[in-house]
Amino acid sequence: MPLPVRYNWRNVFGRKISTGMTVAGIGLVVAVYLLVLSLAEGMRKTFEAPVSSRAIVALRVGAQSDAMSIMGLSEYEAVRTLPGIESDAAGRPLISPEIVVLIRVPRKDGRKTNIVVRGVVDEAFALRPALKIVTGRRFRPGTSEAIVSSRTRQRFVGMNLGETISSAGQRWTIVGVFEASNSPYDSEVWADLNNVQAQTHREGVLSVIRLRAADDAARGRMMTAIEGDQRIKLAAKTEKQYFADQSGAAKPIEFLAYLVGIIMAVGASFGAMNTMYAQVTARTREIATMRALGFSRGAVLASFVAESVALALLGGVIGAAAAALAIHTIWASPTGTQNFATFAEVLFNFALTPELVVRGLLFSVGIGLLGGFFPALRASRLQITGALRRA
Numbered sequence: 001m002p003l004p005v006r007y008n009w010r011n012v013f014g015r016k017i018s019t020g021m022t023v024a025g026i027g028l029v030v031a032v033y034l035l036v037l038s039l040a041e042g043m044r045k046t047f048e049a050p051v052s053s054r055a056i057v058a059l060r061v062g063a064q065s066d067a068m069s070i071m072g073l074s075e076y077e078a079v080r081t082l083p084g085i086e087s088d089a090a091g092r093p094l095i096s097p098e099i100v101v102l103i104r105v106p107r108k109d110g111r112k113t114n115i116v117v118r119g120v121v122d123e124a125f126a127l128r129p130a131l132k133i134v135t136g137r138r139f140r141p142g143t144s145e146a147i148v149s150s151r152t153r154q155r156f157v158g159m160n161l162g163e164t165i166s167s168a169g170q171r172w173t174i175v176g177v178f179e180a181s182n183s184p185y186d187s188e189v190w191a192d193l194n195n196v197q198a199q200t201h202r203e204g205v206l207s208v209i210r211l212r213a214a215d216d217a218a219r220g221r222m223m224t225a226i227e228g229d230q231r232i233k234l235a236a237k238t239e240k241q242y243f244a245d246q247s248g249a250a251k252p253i254e255f256l257a258y259l260v261g262i263i264m265a266v267g268a269s270f271g272a273m274n275t276m277y278a279q280v281t282a283r284t285r286e287i288a289t290m291r292a293l294g295f296s297r298g299a300v301l302a303s304f305v306a307e308s309v310a311l312a313l314l315g316g317v318i319g320a321a322a323a324a325l326a327i328h329t330i331w332a333s334p335t336g337t338q339n340f341a342t343f344a345e346v347l348f349n350f351a352l353t354p355e356l357v358v359r360g361l362l363f364s365v366g367i368g369l370l371g372g373f374f375p376a377l378r379a380s381r382l383q384i385t386g387a388l389r390r391a
Contacts, residue, residue, distance in 0.1 A: 030319025049183030084218030119196030136176035146172035308372020316364025
């Protein structure tokens with residue numbers, strides 16, 4: 001017959017110190033596990049921001065990102081004449097020649113890092129309808145004005161309205177703040193194309209061509225035409241694929257989460273196992289008495305495993321709550337890491353999703369099962385007469 005639940009309930013609360021230490025240890029493991037996974041999830045969501053399925057990115061052949069790509073105006077003119085480019089309300093083709101440069105700026109923690117300054121034309125805004133000015137205004141063409149993202153302003157020094165970004169003799173005055181739906185553009189500074197070219201002494205040099213096809217069929221034809229033209233030597237891919245190729249930067253962080261989780265889970269399992277072994281030793285007479293009353297070995301085994309899992313699950317709930325609290329207080333501001341495709345810092349926020357919370361709770365259950373099974377097995381195998389005599 002099954003053991004009454006109140007028996008386990010009484011024993012859990014009868015040994016408050018050992019129970020509390022076990023729950024706290026598992027909670028700490030789950031909290032760290034979820035924090036690292038939330039870091040990777042935040043980066044992954046940044047690179048999976050919604051973009052138009054008809055948006056095309058043209059780069060120099062072999063370039064992994066627009067920061068590594070170099071081309072001239074002749075390539076832009078060749079692509080601009082291709083049929084199938086969507087036009088705006090004024091009849092202008094939605095194609096944007098852009099230059100990407102890296103500047104080194106100080107973060108608010110005192111360290112310096114690279115960020116992207118993107119030189120663009122008006123069409124760049126039409127190609128990215130999710131990008132919205134939230135404070136101030138757009139920069140004026142032909143001037144040394146710039147706009148920065150909200151994340152950039154929070155992460156770096158000197159990024160407020162009216163302040164001037166200075167790096168290696170280049171200067172841009174901030175006139176606006178934008179948000180770009182948590183996309184990689186939220187890690188950038190935008191300025192006028194011609195001004196960026198002039199300040200960096202790269203007149204006539206471009207990094208990337210972005211455009212939007214009129215329909216899906218035109219998208220395929222244009223990508224084939226761009227890659228098939230041996231004069232310009234450009235590679236074309238959809239913007240969605242372009243960002244997906246860069247999302248590999250989140251893989252090492254996710255691997256680290258699993259590695260740290262496994263190492264800490266082993267330690268937590270041994271802690272839970274030690275607690276449960278102590279429980280078995282302390283309750284030898286009770287176990288023998290229950291066996292004498294007719295409770296089966298399976299019932300005793302299930303009882304101790306259930307107790308271990310319940311403790312671990314409680315620790316998992318506390319760990320998930322602690323991780324959520326830390327993300328919404330300590331790490332509420334954007335964080336960042338280097339994007340090895342661009343060698344610039346990509347900014348993102350921790351993202352603790354319901355799916356991750358479920359994974360954290362299942363992780364805690366696994367710790368409970370691993371830590372409770374062997375002590376439970378020992379309890380179920382106690383000989384009744386020997387256990388009563390030792391007790």
